[in-house]
Amino acid sequence: MSSKLNSISFKLGLLFSGVFITLLLLLGLILYGVFTNMFVDYIKQDLLAKGQNHARILAEDFNQSAINHVVEMEKGVMTDVLVTDNKQQFVAFSKKPDEEMVDHLITKSLSNGTILEEDWKQHSYLISVTPIGDHLGYVYMYYPASILREIVFVMNLLLIVATIGILLLAFGLIGILSRRLTRPLLYMKEATSKMAMGMYKQNIPVNGNDEVAQLGLSIKNLGDQLQYFEESRSDFLAAVSHELRTPLTYLKGYSDILNKDMIKDRKEQKEYLTIINKEAHRLSILINDLFEMSKLQTGQFVLKKELTNINHVIRKATKNLNPVANEKGIGLILNLNEELPEISIDPxxxxQVIYNLIENAIKYTSQGTITIKSKLIRDFIVLQISDTGIGIPSEDLPKIWERFYRVDQSRTRKTGGSGLGLYVVKQIIDAHNGNIQVKSKENEGSVFTIYLEKEENNEKDTNS
Structure with missing residues (x-):
């Protein structure tokens, strides 16, 4: 018997029971007070609102017809109305005034409506008064306090019955739960201790689908998330450094050529300087993208749209990537429809979208070609970037648009991908109300297809 009294199940049950009863009593008192105050406040505000409405009607036309209309409005409802002149003489009423109504007639003039009586426990009515116009008279509104007392009595009765029922049910449940809780709690304690030491992934052996089992599952999921965040944190610097390093590599390479005077003529020098300028501009955009990441995620991405020939944009992006493709022996093939109409886009x-997609294709293609197409399909301008690279596993296709997601860590180390490029691509296309799709097969290549609605873009530019 002594061991049972000292058991954690008994102590836990006793503690839960004491806390539960205390909280239940406090909650009952709070609910009683809140409900009563809110209900009384509602009645007072309703009385004032009705009085003000009636006073406004009578102020516009203080005659017998308007007075009769006001009285008729209060027949068949809980509230009553009494209309007096400026000398407190009865003009009309929905219920014959009793002694308490007469006792509460005001003795001085008012400029605004007010509550004359709000003590519903000691008096027969809650009473409000509102002046009519410029001292024409007064509108008195009455709400029977007996109705309010009956409502509060019923509420108290329901609270008592509910409390007794909840207590009986709670004692039984607490006894059962306290015993069931103690077993998995020990497993959870051990798991959280290991998580505190950095071993985030834990398997907690709990069964069922009750609160304790869900808590165990939540701790396990928390560990998985902490592990993911830890890995993401370590990958973040590497990912960002790569995204910044790529344009810096171009800047260093072409500036070295210029610095070593390894150019043939003025035209070639100008071409290299143009590429350096473009890469410096791209570097600025990449840095800005890191600060605008939250805007990308929430869709608050500001575009500077203008009517543009999409083929011109494709050629600019391709020109900057030609040296990289040539270095790997990969051919960039342009198959562009020269009769495409201009569309309203942020060039x-x-x-940046086309650049990222072609750059991705170059990274993951060791030999073959990369084809960039533009065409018109009904109301859509369609861009297509296809390669003969290593492809993407089908199970990874839905995840490639996530920020910093990399398909394979081993091949990422070889190619230097960060997972930021496709995320930015998807957000920019979405901001243009476009759509991007991907088809891929491992060891055969990938095809990225962008759909931009021709008519919608033109209308938006016209309206702006």
Missing amino acids: QRME
């Missing part, structure tokens, strides 16, 4: 952002 810099769309160049």
